[in-house]
Amino acid sequence: MIKNQWYAIMESKEVKDKPVGVVRLNEKLVLWRENSGKLSCIFDKCCHRGASLSKGAIHNNRIQCPFHGFEYDGSGKVTTIPANGRAAKVPNRYRVNSYMVKEKYGLIWLWFSEDESDPPEIPFFEELTEGFYYSTFSEVWNVHYTRAIENQLDVVHLPFVHDTTIGKGNKTIVNGPVVKWKDNQMTFYVSNEVDDGKKIALKESEIVNYKDLFRLKFQMPNIWQNCISDEVRIFAAFAPIDQDNTKIYLRFYQRFLPIPVIGKVVTFISNQFNKVILHQDRRVVLTQIPKKSELKMNEMLIPGDRPIIEYRKRRELLKQKD
Numbered sequence: 001m002i003k004n005q006w007y008a009i010m011e012s013k014e015v016k017d018k019p020v021g022v023v024r025l026n027e028k029l030v031l032w033r034e035n036s037g038k039l040s041c042i043f044d045k046c047c048h049r050g051a052s053l054s055k056g057a058i059h060n061n062r063i064q065c066p067f068h069g070f071e072y073d074g075s076g077k078v079t080t081i082p083a084n085g086r087a088a089k090v091p092n093r094y095r096v097n098s099y100m101v102k103e104k105y106g107l108i109w110l111w112f113s114e115d116e117s118d119p120p121e122i123p124f125f126e127e128l129t130e131g132f133y134y135s136t137f138s139e140v141w142n143v144h145y146t147r148a149i150e151n152q153l154d155v156v157h158l159p160f161v162h163d164t165t166i167g168k169g170n171k172t173i174v175n176g177p178v179v180k181w182k183d184n185q186m187t188f189y190v191s192n193e194v195d196d197g198k199k200i201a202l203k204e205s206e207i208v209n210y211k212d213l214f215r216l217k218f219q220m221p222n223i224w225q226n227c228i229s230d231e232v233r234i235f236a237a238f239a240p241i242d243q244d245n246t247k248i249y250l251r252f253y254q255r256f257l258p259i260p261v262i263g264k265v266v267t268f269i270s271n272q273f274n275k276v277i278l279h280q281d282r283r284v285v286l287t288q289i290p291k292k293s294e295l296k297m298n299e300m301l302i303p304g305d306r307p308i309i310e311y312r313k314r315r316e317l318l319k320q321k322d
Contacts, residue, residue: 001025001240002318003113005221006122008237009101010108011136011249015039019063021054025112026242029099030054034061039103040074041110043096047078074098105129106136107237107249123184123219128233132253133260135267137275143285144292145222145238145246146315151285152216152224152236153307155190161280165273170194174304175202178210184220184314188307189213203303218307220314231256234274244291250274 001007009024010031019032021044030044030053042063044054051067058064062071062079071080076098078090100111104122111119141148151157156174158167171192178189189210193199207213217225226234233253238246252271257263290297293308295316301309 001112002221002315004115004321005112005318006102006109006119007112007222007239008107008249009110009239011138012103012106012108015108017058019054019056019058021052023241024110025240027097027099028052029110030063031101031108032058032063034058034074038074039101039108041099041101042072042074042076043098045096046070047094047096070094072096106134124223125185125217125219125225125233125235128225128235128253131258132233132255133257133263133267134235134251134253135264135271136249136251137271138247138249139278140241140245140247141282141286142245142291143288144243145240146293147285147288147291148238148246148248149218149222149224150293150308150311151281152226153188153218153311154305155188155192155216155307156302156304157284158192161284162277165277165280173199173201176204176207176210176213177304177306178204178207178213179306179310181310181314184318186218186220186307186310186314187215188217188310189215201303204306216307218311220318248278250278 007025014020015031015033019030021030028044029041031039031041033039044052046053046065046067048070049067051065053063053065056064056066059071062073064071069082070078073079076096078094080086081090100116102109102122105124109122155177159170159172171194173193173195175191176189180187191213215227222238224236228234231254235251235253237249241247252267252274254267257266293312295312
C-alpha cells in the first residue's frame with residue numbers, strides 16, 4: 001500500500017449506532033460513532049487479552065471490550081479498567097493504534113500514514129461534489145486492489161469482455177489513449193473503431209483534438225470515474241482489504257432527473273446494469289496471475305495499455321516517496 005495517502009475505505013452509512021469491524025489496508029479496524037456522530041477508528045484487538053473490540057458495545061462514547069469491559073477512546077487509549085475500579089488511573093501503556101478518519105462525499109476516508117500532523121485535503125472529483133443523485137452497491141473481489149483498478153484503466157478489453165453490453169459494435173481498434181496528469185489525477189482520452197482490415201490504430205502523438213474524445217479519470221490512490229456525459233457518471237472506490245482481497249464500491253451518478261424520489265429510483269435501477277458489467281469484468285480479472293500488479297512484470301504490453309503503464313509508474317513514484 002502507498003503511504004501518506006487518503007484511502008476511501010467504506011461508505012459513511014455503513015457505520016451507524018453499533019461498532020463495525022472491518023479489515024482495510026491489511027489492518028483490523030473497528031469504527032464507531034459518538035453520540036455527536038463523530039467517527040472514531042482504532043485497532044480491533046484489545047491490548048489485554050486480544051479479544052475483538054468490534055464485538056463489544058459503545059459505552060459513554062467509548063468502545064467497550066466484550067471480554068473484560070476495558071473501555072477505549074478514539075485515540076486508542078484505555079480509559080477504564082473495570083476490575084481495577086472506575087476511579088483507578090489507567091497507565092498510558094494500555095492502548096492500541098488509532099487511525100485518522102474523515103467523512104466526505106458520503107465516504108469514510110482513512111489517512112494511511114504514521115504522520116497525522118498535517119494531512120492534505122481529501123482528493124475527489126470536483127464535478128461530482130454537487131448536483132448529482134447517486135446509488136451505490138458493493139462487493140468483494142478476491143484480487144489485490146491494483147488488479148481491480150487496472151481493469152477500469154483497460155480500454156482494450158471492452159469488445160471482448162463486454163460484447164453483450166457496453167462493448168457491442170466490435171470496435172477493436174484503440175486510438176491512443178492520450179494520458180494527462182494533473183497532480184495525482186489521471187485523465188485519459190480514447191476512441192475505438194471497427195477494424196476494416198485497413199486501419200491501424202493512431203498513436204497518442206497522432207491524435208488531434210483529443211479533448212473531444214471519450215474520457216475517464218483516476219485519482220490516486222483508489223478512486224475512478226467514467227465520464228459518460230455531463231449528466232451521467234460512474235464512480236468506483238477500490239478499498240484494499242489485504243494482499244488478496246478488495247472491496248469495490250460502485251456508484252451511478254445522474255442529474256438528468258433532479259427530482260429526489262424519482263432520481264434515486266433511477267440511480268438504483270441503473271446500478272443494476274452496472275452490476276452486470278462489473279460481473280463480466282470479475283469473471284476475467286479473478287483469473288489473472290499474479291493477483292497483484294507491479295511496474296515490471298512478465299507481461300508484453302501494447303500502446304492501448306498506456307493508462308495502466310502510467311498508473312504503475314505513478315504508483316511506484318509515490319511508493320519511493322514514502
